[in-house]
Amino acid sequence: MDLSFNEDDVAFQQEVREFLATSLPQDVKERADRGLHPTKEGQVRWQKILNEKGWMAPNWPVEYGGTDWTITQKYIVAHEMGSVAAPQPMAFGVSMVGPVIYTFGNQEQKDKYLPRILNSEDWWCQGYSEPGSGSDLASLQTKAVRDGDHYVVNGQKIWTSYAQHADMIFCLVRTDSSVKAQEGISFLLIDMKTPGITVKPIYGLDKENSLNEVFFEDVRVPIENRIGEENKGWTYAKFLLGNERTGIARVARSKRQIARVREIAGAEKCEEGYLLEDPDFVRKLARLEVDLMALEYTELRYLSMLSNGKKLSAEPSLLKIKGTEIQQRLTSLLVESLGMYGAPYEPERAYEGRNETPVGPDYANGPMAEHLYLRAATIYGGSNEIQRNIVSKMVLGL
Template sequence: MDLSFSKDDLAFRDEVREFLRTSLPADVKERFDRGLHPTREGQIRWQKILNEKGWMAPNWPKEYGGTGWTITQKYIAAHEFGHASAPPPMSFGVSMVGPVIYTFGTPEQKEYYLPRILNSDDWWCQGYSEPGSGSDLASLQTKAVRDGDHYIVNGQKIWTTFAQHADMIFCLVRTDSSAKQQEGISFLLIDMKTPGITVKPIIGIDKEHSLNEVFFEDVRVPVKNRIGEENKGWTYAKFLLGHERNNIARVARSKRQVERLRAFAQTERSGGRPLAEDPDFINKLTRIEVDLMALEYTELRYISMLSHGKNLTAEPSVLKIKGTEVQQRLTSLLVETLGMYGAPYEAEKNFEGRNEARVGPDYAFGPMAEHLYLRAATIYGGSNEIQRNIISKMVLGL
């Protein structure tokens, strides 16, 4: 693969850099750089800036609002966004349900939902996992019973990220309990304001509220909100999961974390000298960088395969496994680098109204929060153990 940039590519890179320098809100940049959860207001404000530029959905077909970028341009943009600490658009709308809608949706669904996703009129969340049905998603029990022009939905979803902010949820439901597990599932788009939906917070190990339980009690969902055929939702779910696991790799973000580690190591000291001169630290960071480089080139190979019309099956599982492992190693080393200043940690809400300074240097605020949250990275999106089983079966034929 030839990764040398043409003059046009370099001009595009400069355009992206200038746009990020002048258009990325400082408060949005700071939160993302620190590894803190986005605020709803800040994320939507940034996404509207991206949409006005026409850069909200680089991977969408141009006919639906995509950028028409080449594979190389997409790579350049992702790298520059990561380097500038510019958060990508919230994945649930743009990277997950959006592609499902423009690939399998009706003309009416495309006409209504796609512009609203691009303009951030709807904040989406994902209704997949249930108690007892996470990585074994096909065992889900939330039921949808047909009643004329509606489905009546009853059940529970869990670990629903940012459901407290969401306007819409895309949901897997069981519409035929007598069929084999994968064959009795349908894919519904549900308005979160529908009577009968209750959202309850789950406070994670990072002491923040990003996760939720979502309960459905006799929730009426129009049949027109079903994607594709009834009982064929597993097909659309697998299509979406490929997009989700590819995005979970977060190569650009991890490269930015390496830069932060190197900067911290110049200031923090060990044994009377900068940590950057400590052989043990250098060894740990170098090993991570080698794995990150291998991950990046693997991602590029997959992108090249897709651009040449090859359909990927279990290959994105490799990105999910290695990407999340690299993320965890990086945040662990970030906290270790901060030494005693990496340990004091309180949730953001605990500091509301206070006037005292936080413990330690300013840059010590954030790494522990992200480190704690990303302990789940090897679990969400399908646990890495399940991903290895998928690879062994579908790639290696074991």
């Protein structure tokens, strides 16, 4: 098993680093580095830079605008972007619905939507989760009834990330209630400007609006906006979920966070002198570094397996479990390193509106917001309890 990069990969890594150093907008980088949610304007501006470079959709086939990179090159780009706090392209368009469209959509749908995703002309959101469904996605109740050349959609979606910005939503809807739950679902592409759609904000622990409820009341959706066959949406949904859960370990981002913790702990004083000299704090930090190193080498082993043509089974679930747990421990330690300056937290909209001197140093703005938001990291993308069930079934045979 070879965990090292060859000469071509090292040269490519240097090219990526030079591009990020010269092309990543400073304001976009600073927001991501602080752990703040992206602004739509900043995210779209960065995505247009990536698209101009031809790097917007590395996982897409070349004929649709992909890069033809090797698995290792894709890993290098993701790792280097995480290392400098460069936001990944918004996943809902490029990583989720885009692959569904070019894999299962017709030519008209490919011609219409794929270029708009690459050019960031459409901001997409995901209409999967519903109240009461939880991890049992197949129990969804949003209905779509045929009426001539349209579907009439009624129901509700929840936990819809960035729906307040969205131009389009891809939705799972029930088109047949008389069959097994998984067999009566269809996959629709819906214009968010369609009459009858209402978006209501959900404010999380971080007091920010990244999540939403989306209500559908007699929303008319053209039949031509259905992907593939009617009642076959569960097949497309499972395909999409395989893309949703990639890259969730966030090793590079966590390594950058550790460096940030060290920097802050070296500046903050405590009874021992500086916090970085406190034995208890250093022990916590060292344990995190060891766990993160183990996760990184585990990820590299899986990369080596893929590069040699092997298929993964429950391995992504292991990365998700350990990656999100480390993220949460890291942000907890980051807040701890701030001491009293981590406590006076305000949501960003209130923080930006103040004209008085901020409480504490500049680096205190952001860590608490990310810490609170990432309490959900072990839930979204498939809860860690579900991931452990996958591991127990596929690896242990339980």
